[in-house]
Amino acid sequence: MEVRDCLISAPGKAILHGEHAVVHGKVALAVSLNLRTYLKLKARSDGKVCINLPNIDTFVCWELSELKQLTSSSDKKEELQRLDAELVKRLRKFIGVTNENLDSSASAILAFLYIYLSLFGSGDMPSLTVSVWSELPTGAGLGSSAAYSVCLAAAFLCATGNIPTPLKEWEQTGRWCQEDLELINSWAFQGEKIIHGNPSGVDNAVGTWGGMLRFLAGKIIPLSRVPLLRILLTNTKVPRSTKVLVARVKDKINKFPSVMIPVLDSVDAISCTCEKVLTEMTCEPITGDHYNILEELIDINQHHLNVIGVGHPSLDMLCQVTAARGLHSKLTGAGGGGCGITLLRPETDSTTVQGTMKDLRDCGYDCWETSIGGPGVQQHFPSSVKEEIMEVLNRY
Ligand SMILES: Nc1ncnc2c1ncn2[C@@H]1O[C@H](COP(=O)(O)OP(=O)(O)O)[C@@H](O)[C@H]1O
Numbered sequence: 457m458e459v460r461d462c463l464i465s466a467p468g469k470a471i472l473h474g475e476h477a478v479v480h481g482k483v484a485l486a487v488s489l490n491l492r493t494y495l496k497l498k499a500r501s502d503g504k505v506c507i508n509l510p511n512i513d514t515f516v517c518w519e520l521s522e523l524k525q526l527t528s529s530s531d532k533k534e535e536l537q538r539l540d541a542e543l544v545k546r547l548r549k550f551i552g553v554t555n556e557n558l559d560s561s562a563s564a565i566l567a568f569l570y571i572y573l574s575l576f577g578s579g580d581m582p583s584l585t586v587s588v589w590s591e592l593p594t595g596a597g598l599g600s601s602a603a604y605s606v607c608l609a610a611a612f613l614c615a616t617g618n619i620p621t622p623l624k625e626w627e628q629t630g631r632w633c634q635e636d637l638e639l640i641n642s643w644a645f646q647g648e649k650i651i652h653g654n655p656s657g658v659d660n661a662v663g664t665w666g667g668m669l670r671f672l673a674g675k676i677i678p679l680s681r682v683p684l685l686r687i688l689l690t691n692t693k694v695p696r697s698t699k700v701l702v703a704r705v706k707d708k709i710n711k712f713p714s715v716m717i718p719v720l721d722s723v724d725a726i727s728c729t730c731e732k733v734l735t736e737m738t739c740e741p742i743t744g745d746h747y748n749i750l751e752e753l754i755d756i757n758q759h760h761l762n763v764i765g766v767g768h769p770s771l772d773m774l775c776q777v778t779a780a781r782g783l784h785s786k787l788t789g790a791g792g793g794g795c796g797i798t799l800l801r802p803e804t805d806s807t808t809v810q811g812t813m814k815d816l817r818d819c820g821y822d823c824w825e826t827s828i829g830g831p832g833v834q835q836h837f838p839s840s841v842k843e844e845i846m847e848v849l850n851r852y
């Protein structure tokens with residue numbers, strides 16, 4: 457089977473409120489970032505399947521004949537509710553992993569092979585190279601795993617013809633229709649399950665649809681009327697794994713249900729109050745009171761996240777450094793290190809912002825003011841993608 461080359465991208469995300477609680481059926485508010493993951497799929501004619509993941513220093517090639525042995529006639533490619541445990545078992549054995557917590561390379565390869573074999577395994581399997589490059593830090597709370605899974609899902613669904621190519625000759629980028637996006641999102645969720653263990657689905661939803669959304673128990677509501685927020689993103693560079701942190705929270709809830717469930721309920725109320733305030737800010741003049749509430753909610757949630765066990769001294773430091781400048785911060789994503797967000801007011805002057813960024817860089821952190829609300833998954837003509845990104849992708 458010959459596939460058509462394609463170039464796909466998907467955005468990372470920041471969670472404003474609701475990380476971890478969302479895994480347990482509470483509301484989360486999340487927004488896409490202007491940092492994206494790019495995937496290039498190229499057909500080959502030598503019977504190999506190759507994957508190049510320079511962000512995590514992973515480069516692997518297999519013979520199609522080896523991969524064909526991993527398929528089974530009982531594999532059901534329409535089954536999208538649960539992971540195919542048998543296929544996961546075969547793949548784990550194939551790549552030689554025995555322990556539960558996989559390293560970055562093993563998780564990324566497993567997600568790739570799972571989606572590739574599920575979508576192509578029952579038919580003619582194509583020889584191809586997939587190369588991925590991301591502007592997002594990996595494993596830092598900005599949804600790199602979801603952006604990666606969304607790109608894989610979109611590329612393979614396009615290659616199988618399950619969804620059409622949305623590019624029109626006169627357009628530089630194309631987006632899919634709602635039904636196609638839902639299919640991409642479901643397959644990306646499978647990838648997230650491999651990488652996260654028990655994901656809520658909020659990250660892949662933001663990677664698929666972009667913008668700001670409210671997520672509750674798999675239900676995705678785009679929030680189209682939201683004010684423009686200024687956010688400072690800080691990466692403490694302390695590595696952590698979402699899978700490990702999500703499992704840790706679950707253990708804590710199981711150990712102290714009557715202590716932890718009220719905390720999750722309070723996080724839920726924070727997300728709902730924040731959503732209400734954001735909506736008010738679009739239909740009445742924005743006042744300092746709105747920002748006072750948003751800032752207090754950030755502080756309360758950060759305390760809750762510490763209570764549920766996903767804080768880290770590097771994040772405490774971030775909160776202290778920004779508080780000294782009158783700014784409010786919380787971790788974003790799974791915590792345990794990784795990234796935090798700091799809310800800036802419209803009137804926060806550049807001296808304060810620059811000074812805060814300097815203080816944070818002096819702690820060894822990366823820090824940048826970000827724009828939020830980038831588009832969801834897209835297909836591109838190569839000429840619409842920044843040269844430096846194409847340069848990396850074209851190396852392979
Ligand atoms: N650009 C990428 N290339 C390859 N694998 C990636 C990439 N981005 C993410 N991943 C996979 O996702 C994992 C990080 O996921 P996770 O721990 O959920 O952190 P986050 O999603 O917050 O970045 C990486 O270890 C890797 O397996």
Ligand SMILES: C[C@@](O)(CCOP(=O)(O)O)CC(=O)O
Pocket residue numbers: 474475476477478479596597598599600601652654655656657658659698702788789790791
């Ligand atoms: C902690 C969690 O709420 C968000 C994880 O985000 P990230 O992988 O750290 O970017 C988990 C989830 O929702 O699946």
Ligand SMILES: [Mg+2]
Pocket residue numbers: 599600601602652659698
């Ligand atoms: Mg993730």
